[in-house]
Amino acid sequence: MISRREERMLREREPKFEDTLLSLIATGRQPKGIIREARKIIAIARKFNDEVARPASLVIDRKGLEDHRYLPWEYVKKANEYKLYTLFLPKMFGGQGYSPACSCYFMEELAATCLGMSNIVGAHYLGLTILLSTWNMKIAARICREVVEGEKSGSPCILTLAMTEPNAGTDSQNVEFMDKGGLGCHARRVDGGYVINGNKIFITMGHVSTWHIVQAYTALDKASETMVTFAVKTGQKGFSFGKQEKKMGQKGSVASELIFDECFIPDDQVCLDTEQAASLRRNIKETNEQLFAYIWSASRAGVGALGVGAARGAFETALDFASNHTIDGERMINHGWCQSMLAEMYKNVAAGRSLYSEANFANGMYGLLKLMNFKSIYYTNRFIPKAILLKLFSWICEKKAATWLFRLIYLDFQEDAEIDRVDGWGSMAKFAGSDAGAANCRMALELMGQAGVRHDRRAEKMMRDAKLLQIYEGTNQINRLNLFKRLVARSYEDVHTFSSSTR
Amino acid sequence: MMMALDNKELTLLHKTSREFARKELAPGREENDKHPFGPFFQHTLDQAFALDFFHITLPKELGGVGHGIEELCVVMGNICEEDSSLGGILFTHLLSQEILLRADEENRLKQVAADAKNAADFLIATSAMANPSEGWELPVAKKEGNSYHLTGSIDYVVTGGVARHALIPATIHSETGFSYFWTDLTQQRIDKSDPVLSHGLNACPAVDIRFNHAGAALIGEAQRGEEYFRKAFTPMQLVAAAMASGIMRGSFNEALAYCRDRKQGGRKLKEWSLMQMMLSELSIRLHVSEMLLSRACEAITQGEKGAESAVQAAAFHILSSATELTSDGIQAMGGVGYMKDFGQEKRFRDAGQVQALLGIFPMKKIRFFREFIDSGIKTRNP
Numbered sequence: 001m002i003s004r005r006e007e008r009m010l011r012e013r014e015p016k017f018e019d020t021l022l023s024l025i026a027t028g029r030q031p032k033g034i035i036r037e038a039r040k041i042i043a044i045a046r047k048f049n050d051e052v053a054r055p056a057s058l059v060i061d062r063k064g065l066e067d068h069r070y071l072p073w074e075y076v077k078k079a080n081e082y083k084l085y086t087l088f089l090p091k092m093f094g095g096q097g098y099s100p101a102c103s104c105y106f107m108e109e110l111a112a113t114c115l116g117m118s119n120i121v122g123a124h125y126l127g128l129t130i131l132l133s134t135w136n137m138k139i140a141a142r143i144c145r146e147v148v149e150g151e152k153s154g155s156p157c158i159l160t161l162a163m164t165e166p167n168a169g170t171d172s173q174n175v176e177f178m179d180k181g182g183l184g185c186h187a188r189r190v191d192g193g194y195v196i197n198g199n200k201i202f203i204t205m206g207h208v209s210t211w212h213i214v215q216a217y218t219a220l221d222k223a224s225e226t227m228v229t230f231a232v233k234t235g236q237k238g239f240s241f242g243k244q245e246k247k248m249g250q251k252g253s254v255a256s257e258l259i260f261d262e263c264f265i266p267d268d269q270v271c272l273d274t275e276q277a278a279s280l281r282r283n284i285k286e287t288n289e290q291l292f293a294y295i296w297s298a299s300r301a302g303v304g305a306l307g308v309g310a311a312r313g314a315f316e317t318a319l320d321f322a323s324n325h326t327i328d329g330e331r332m333i334n335h336g337w338c339q340s341m342l343a344e345m346y347k348n349v350a351a352g353r354s355l356y357s358e359a360n361f362a363n364g365m366y367g368l369l370k371l372m373n374f375k376s377i378y379y380t381n382r383f384i385p386k387a388i389l390l391k392l393f394s395w396i397c398e399k400k401a402a403t404w405l406f407r408l409i410y411l412d413f414q415e416d417a418e419i420d421r422v423d424g425w426g427s428m429a430k431f432a433g434s435d436a437g438a439a440n441c442r443m444a445l446e447l448m449g450q451a452g453v454r455h456d457r458r459a460e461k462m463m464r465d466a467k468l469l470q471i472y473e474g475t476n477q478i479n480r481l482n483l484f485k486r487l488v489a490r491s492y493e494d495v496h497t498f499s500s501s502t503r
Numbered sequence: 504m505m506m507a508l509d510n511k512e513l514t515l516l517h518k519t520s521r522e523f524a525r526k527e528l529a530p531g532r533e534e535n536d537k538h539p540f541g542p543f544f545q546h547t548l549d550q551a552f553a554l555d556f557f558h559i560t561l562p563k564e565l566g567g568v569g570h571g572i573e574e575l576c577v578v579m580g581n582i583c584e585e586d587s588s589l590g591g592i593l594f595t596h597l598l599s600q601e602i603l604l605r606a607d608e609e610n611r612l613k614q615v616a617a618d619a620k621n622a623a624d625f626l627i628a629t630s631a632m633a634n635p636s637e638g639w640e641l642p643v644a645k646k647e648g649n650s651y652h653l654t655g656s657i658d659y660v661v662t663g664g665v666a667r668h669a670l671i672p673a674t675i676h677s678e679t680g681f682s683y684f685w686t687d688l689t690q691q692r693i694d695k696s697d698p699v700l701s702h703g704l705n706a707c708p709a710v711d712i713r714f715n716h717a718g719a720a721l722i723g724e725a726q727r728g729e730e731y732f733r734k735a736f737t738p739m740q741l742v743a744a745a746m747a748s749g750i751m752r753g754s755f756n757e758a759l760a761y762c763r764d765r766k767q768g769g770r771k772l773k774e775w776s777l778m779q780m781m782l783s784e785l786s787i788r789l790h791v792s793e794m795l796l797s798r799a800c801e802a803i804t805q806g807e808k809g810a811e812s813a814v815q816a817a818a819f820h821i822l823s824s825a826t827e828l829t830s831d832g833i834q835a836m837g838g839v840g841y842m843k844d845f846g847q848e849k850r851f852r853d854a855g856q857v858q859a860l861l862g863i864f865p866m867k868k869i870r871f872f873r874e875f876i877d878s879g880i881k882t883r884n885p
Contacts, residue, residue, distance in 0.1 A: 062700065066540040068843070169837050170767050180769025202838050246843035248852070326638040327866060337865055442826060445702070445855055449863035450632035450639070450659045453702040453856050460702035463855065467833060467848075468841055475837055477777055498768065 064251025111309020116252025127159025206256025238263030249464030606723025
């Protein structure tokens, strides 16, 4: 009836089967154990919400509104006590080894209660994402070890990602813009390392983090080809914190300025530079683009989950109000218009969750989570005692061959179509989830009237918090363009995205 | 500004209010917005009082300036372009004034205007964010002799912490509906909360009030509170729309200025067609809103047939548009739009707060249907 060749040709026609039905493709490929883990992860998040986040949420927000220099140290320590910073670290690195594929569900839960506080945890995993995306196993093992030690000692060791600069927001996030943009964080090669000069801004949780994964450039006018990724530790000479941003919301997490003034970073803190990248299959610019795709595909799915969390929080708050408030002699929840609004909010949550789940499946099969989702590795991580794995893996990570092998698997073996798929879905999950969050918060405010605008009724805080999701990790405008670039434009000749030919 | 500034008085008022907003409000916007964690801008309020902004629509025979809705909307738009907190205070006072006038309480207004030496003396606090008939807890009024006493609580009385007097909706013991009561907020039988931390209009503080057998005077007639509120609703919705329109203008101007200056990918933001589209959308929303506002003012001033429904419809449109425009106003500026160093985030919050003035927004639309569409009252567009 249909030949195999014909079948293949037809299913590879746009929209490609592999780009569209990710959850279906993942069925059977993904270890079943992840489902049980997801259940447990959600329970852990809810416990943290009940015992820490919900009682603290408005308190922290109020403190942040009163003084923008407020730092949430107390809650960073609480998250550390609850072992949230090692939750998704593989056992090979000394972590608890929960599947990173469950991290999105975890973030949704936290965000549904307090979006600001969710970043006390989320920003740390963003830092880890970029660290792991460079596949420098020696540095990754060292920093993860410190995270684990920080948990044991009660002195939290958390990470940040430092990318945005005062004159380069989007310009710092896209290789197409970097060379023409206003990047200013310069890295100078010296004996034994690099010297960094410049500033980074809007760095989530910067002031309270120990390690900062920083990108700087040896030639600012050729930034896309000279990008270097560093691991910089708080306290290093030449590195200091500047101002804390006066944000509208998300007061549970600080947005920091990082200042580098003749800051020397030794070679053993260089995660990836042009010399290391020289042996890779792709050229340096393509490799940097691939690195961004790894970061964004994972982190943007996470922001999508945060957006869904915000949407859910707004829905639950509005629902609670509607079930307790009476208008025209009837509870609001019994008014048809109100039921319709609540149904719309419920749909926004469900649709957003479906999208970030699809992005998550893409990452699990083709992106950052690929290796951990191989059944053999998954069950090895799960069932072999942590002590054995840690000892073995620590020894392996010290070898250059480990970095070479992981880069071979993750960077060289990843196909261009897979990069498009994970990056495109990451962008889609991000702007859909964050738009759902903002839309639901707006509806909650409208539905609750004067109760909605009161801080003590939570909805207004959710609105302030949710708005930021449409901006960070690339504005939603940029993410729409990125979706177009990754999943649409490739089918047409002479289509330009993010370039001077784009009007 | 789409108002037809075709008379000298209106032009002068436009210039005066714009100059006041730019010189007195804009420089202190971020600082004033810190309230309740920072000081209240009493001095600015008194300046507005001295410029007769609080008297603007009070009839001349009662000691006011006697301007109409058009003049008021011009002033409100200019003020809210820079800082709508003062707009919120003015709105609350004018709502109280409208209700008092609908209840034939001219003498009381005249007396208050005559006695007022500063803004606080003149301000009349009320629950400006709510339609009292929408299920909110109201205090109970009990008649004792010739006077009434209030007992119980009411939430979110706007300017209740700074005004001397308040217009409080309350239910009369054992009767249905609500009535308005005049009360002196300085009396000891009233407990006021700290300022309620709110989404927007931070320098337009509200308080929750508990009455402990506090003295009060009935306004107008008993059980006619809802009627007075409904009569004041249409013009005050238009005033809220004027506030929203001013906020939109401020947001658009700031976004445009930023996109003209800021570069991305080596080009000015305004040179990217995506941003041109976004700025164009903002501009369209602003123009449409200003035209609607202008036409609505004209219709209400001239007493056109069906004006009330058209004015309400216009106001709903403008209030919704403002929440969307101010969100995109932040978006156009990226991360800095979210920071308090710029005015966009405040405008975003203020637009949300202004939308909630006079009651639950979807309920306002439901009542619009019931009053104008379903009741057979002729609307402008049958």
